[in-house]
Amino acid sequence: MKKKVVVGMSGGVxxxxxxxxxxxxxYQVIGVTMQIWQNxxxxxxxxxxxxxxLSAVEDARRVAAILDIPYYVMNFKDDFRKYVMDxxxxxxxxxxxxxxxxxxxxxxxxxGLLRRSLDIGADYxxxxxxxRIVKLGNGRYAVKNSVTADKDQTYVLxxxxxxxxxxxxxxxxxxxxxxxxxxxxxxxxxxxxxxDSEDICFITDGDTGAFLDRQLGNEAPGxxxxxxxxxxxxxxxxxxxxxxxxxxxxxxxxxxxxxxxxQINPSTNEVVLGxxxxxxxxxxIASDLSYMSEERFSPERTYIGxxxxxxxxxxxxxxxxxxxxxxxxxxxxxxxxxxQALVLYDGDYVAGGGVIEG
Amino acid sequence: MIYLDNAxxxxxxxxxxxxxxxxFDQYYGNASxxxxxxxxxxxxxxxxxxRAAALLSTRPERIFFTSGGSESDNWALIKIAEMLxxxxxxxxxxxxxHPAVLNTARSLMERGFEVTFLPVDSEGFVSPEAVRDAIxxxxxxxxxxxxxxxxxxxxxxxxxxxxxxEAGVLFHTDAVQAFGQIPMAPDRMxxxxxxxxxxxxxxxxxxxxxxxxxxxSHIGALIHGGGQEKDKRSGTENVPGIVxxxxxxxxxxxxxxxxxxxxxxxxxxLIGRILDEIEYSSLNGPSGDKRLPGNINISFxxxxxxxxxxxxxxxxxxxxSGSACSAGSIEPSHVLLAxxxxxxxxxxxxxxxxxxxxxxxxxxQTVEILKKNIDMLRSSNIFYQAAK
Numbered sequence: 001m002k003k004k005v006v007v008g009m010s011g012g013v014x015x016x017x018x019x020x021x022x023x024x025x026x027y028q029v030i031g032v033t034m035q036i037w038q039n040x041x042x043x044x045x046x047x048x049x050x051x052x053x054l055s056a057v058e059d060a061r062r063v064a065a066i067l068d069i070p071y072y073v074m075n076f077k078d079d080f081r082k083y084v085m086d087x088x089x090x091x092x093x094x095x096x097x098x099x100x101x102x103x104x105x106x107x108x109x110x111x112g113l114l115r116r117s118l119d120i121g122a123d124y125x126x127x128x129x130x131x132r133i134v135k136l137g138n139g140r141y142a143v144k145n146s147v148t149a150d151k152d153q154t155y156v157l158x159x160x161x162x163x164x165x166x167x168x169x170x171x172x173x174x175x176x177x178x179x180x181x182x183x184x185x186x187x188x189x190x191x192x193x194x195x196d197s198e199d200i201c202f203i204t205d206g207d208t209g210a211f212l213d214r215q216l217g218n219e220a221p222g223x224x225x226x227x228x229x230x231x232x233x234x235x236x237x238x239x240x241x242x243x244x245x246x247x248x249x250x251x252x253x254x255x256x257x258x259x260x261x262x263q264i265n266p267s268t269n270e271v272v273l274g275x276x277x278x279x280x281x282x283x284x285i286a287s288d289l290s291y292m293s294e295e296r297f298s299p300e301r302t303y304i305g306x307x308x309x310x311x312x313x314x315x316x317x318x319x320x321x322x323x324x325x326x327x328x329x330x331x332x333x334x335x336x337x338x339x340q341a342l343v344l345y346d347g348d349y350v351a352g353g354g355v356i357e358g
Numbered sequence: 359m360i361y362l363d364n365a366x367x368x369x370x371x372x373x374x375x376x377x378x379x380x381x382f383d384q385y386y387g388n389a390s391x392x393x394x395x396x397x398x399x400x401x402x403x404x405x406x407x408x409r410a411a412a413l414l415s416t417r418p419e420r421i422f423f424t425s426g427g428s429e430s431d432n433w434a435l436i437k438i439a440e441m442l443x444x445x446x447x448x449x450x451x452x453x454x455x456h457p458a459v460l461n462t463a464r465s466l467m468e469r470g471f472e473v474t475f476l477p478v479d480s481e482g483f484v485s486p487e488a489v490r491d492a493i494x495x496x497x498x499x500x501x502x503x504x505x506x507x508x509x510x511x512x513x514x515x516x517x518x519x520x521x522x523x524e525a526g527v528l529f530h531t532d533a534v535q536a537f538g539q540i541p542m543a544p545d546r547m548x549x550x551x552x553x554x555x556x557x558x559x560x561x562x563x564x565x566x567x568x569x570x571x572x573x574x575s576h577i578g579a580l581i582h583g584g585g586q587e588k589d590k591r592s593g594t595e596n597v598p599g600i601v602x603x604x605x606x607x608x609x610x611x612x613x614x615x616x617x618x619x620x621x622x623x624x625x626x627x628l629i630g631r632i633l634d635e636i637e638y639s640s641l642n643g644p645s646g647d648k649r650l651p652g653n654i655n656i657s658f659x660x661x662x663x664x665x666x667x668x669x670x671x672x673x674x675x676x677x678x679s680g681s682a683c684s685a686g687s688i689e690p691s692h693v694l695l696a697x698x699x700x701x702x703x704x705x706x707x708x709x710x711x712x713x714x715x716x717x718x719x720x721x722x723q724t725v726e727i728l729k730k731n732i733d734m735l736r737s738s739n740i741f742y743q744a745a746k
Contacts, residue, residue, distance in 0.1 A: 075664060
């Protein structure tokens with residue numbers, strides 16, 4: 001019997017082409033859009049619990065109709081609020097800078113969608129990520145860089161579990177973006193020219209600070225002091241949730257020189273400012289470890305460590321400190337940011353990673 | 359396919375479609391025109407009005423055609439509120455109304471009207487006493503649905519209407535689910551305004567009616583224009599739709615008792631088999647003759663309705679959860695929450711609604727498929743395993 005695969009369809013070109021390719025390969029394809037959040041402006045008012053005809057759903061539905069595959073919308077709004085939005089807000093409140101896409105991948109796209117897909121009899125789920133999943137010689141699954149380095153999305157997939165990976169297909173990892181768009185054109189998918197989505201999906205205006213203020217309401221950490229490394233007060237800040245490590249713009253303070261956010265102290269409600277060179281360090285601590293290509297990191301081996309999505313990576317070594325790791329980079333890295341993910345690569349493969357503590 | 363979503367919409371009956379077709383390409387005249395072709399349309403509309411009136415045991419001049427149930431609900435609430443706003447600005451409705459009423463009421467709240475949303479009991483009943491207690495000096499309208507679309511509860515609308523009339527308050531009922539399924543006679547049920555729709559009774563989509571009784575006859579128009587429908591509902595008449603609606607009403611009137619009996623028996627058979635044969639299942643809404651003949655709504659503990667509905671679809675069975683949203687995902691139903699179910703339980707319920715073509719064999723097959731897929735879903739549910 002044909003293998004059944006549920007494709008998570010966002011209405012964008014990548015997941016649409018993923019569905020198209022799988023159908024062409026002979027899978028029994030089911031399209032699913034995960035309804036994960038709603039813009040309050042668009043929400044209908046049925047008991048404050050309404051729903052919105054997001055264009056994502058409409059586009060995905062059209063693509064599914066063209067591909068002639070069954071299509072459903074699944075409601076993940078409660079999980080998304082709990083595992084992604086609440087986490088996002090709490091991390092900022094604690095002076096950290098979270099990566100909501102990683103949380104969404106792990107808890108919503110995989111834990112949620114995979115479970116529901118297995119429930120309805122699917123063998124796999126598939127996504128439109130630019131990454132490849134391979135089974136290694138040691139029997140473990142790992143994600144591997146996509147053929148297009150500039151679109152590589154392995155960073156946000158580092159904490160998927162072995163079980164999740166073994167039930168996942170990423171059919172567009174073998175292509176680059178122009179090719180994916182060409183495939184979409186050839187298949188007459190109406191989303192071929194759709195713009196890439198960007199930034200954080202639930203902050204539509206891109207203003208994270210304003211979003212956090214709205215979410216936190218009275219609980220928003222209020223104004224506080226900008227201080228230098230020695231504790232001298234330099235001015236007033238708007239609340240720690242408005243800042244991230246390495247930030248220069250929008251500080252609203254005239255120092256007569258280029259100054260940057262160096263540290264955020266939630267306990268004292270202080271934002272520490274410093275020079276650009278203060279932001280460089282050759283070490284960090286990461287916790288909440290996940291393993292992908294191997295069961296445990298090796299202190300003998302040199303990995304490539306990425307400390308944010310856009311990071312090109314720096315060679316590093318790893319040593320354990322209890323259930324955390326200390327990472328020593330071969331050269332200094334800029335703006336290590338608590339809350340972001342450290343992802344370790346072994347060649348093309350994701351070895352694993354953790355959450356940066358400092 | 360086994361189609362069990364007749365409360366969402368029905369398949370048009372061949373006789374209905376047959377009567378409509380000539381009005382697309384033969385008798386296509388505008389009913390307001392002078393020439394004979396227009397008169398043909400005019401006559402067809404009048405005949406449809408007679409048929410709709412007969413189904414409601416009322417006079418044809420009290421029937422006004424609209425684009426459907428939602429328009430009728432909007433019209434009744436908005437224009438009565440405007441008409442009587444000098445008398446008061448308080449409206450009473452219930453927590454379990456269709457969104458066409460709930461959201462219209464909310465839009466009136468934004469315009470300075472005050473709305474009381476009455477609670478219901480565990481089977482979905484609104485009590486006439488609660489309506490009486492809620493009526494104030496400034497109450498201008500009460501709107502309570504005749505039968506609930508999700509759990510099939512048939513409300514005591516005649517008693518509620520009586521309470522309203524004793525207090526001198528107009529009474530509207532959204533009868534979209536009840537119309538043509540159970541006998542309705544607004545003239546004798548203290549109903550001043552009644553909304554109904556064609557596509558729930560094997561008629562076409564896009565056409566409905568508002569019954570306007572004598573106490574509400576001064577209601578203004580919601581749609582302005584060329585003065586059709588005695589200046590109350592402008593816009594060139596949807597002649598084929600109205601013709602189809604008329605035919606559907608005629609057929610409904612002729613078969614109503616037979617259908618009620620047959621569908622009630624099928625309903626009780628399906629409910630009985632499910633409750634007997636599927637553990638942790640429970641009925642939402644009342645049983646017996648206080649429930650719409652074709653409505654079944656069941657909660658299956660440890661089951662996500664969303665997954666079950668997909669599995670049913672994969673098995674060619676069309677069922678629904680009461681509250682699919684426009685995007686198509688499932689929200690916890692406001693009706694189930696109102697009868698005291700929690701959010702979890704509300705996510706575990708599915709609705710199956712019958713037609714007059716539904717057979718016993720189809721329902722027996724549905725039970726088997728339900729059993730198989732519920733077993734499968736529960737086998738991977740840790741809470742179910744723990745409960746066992």
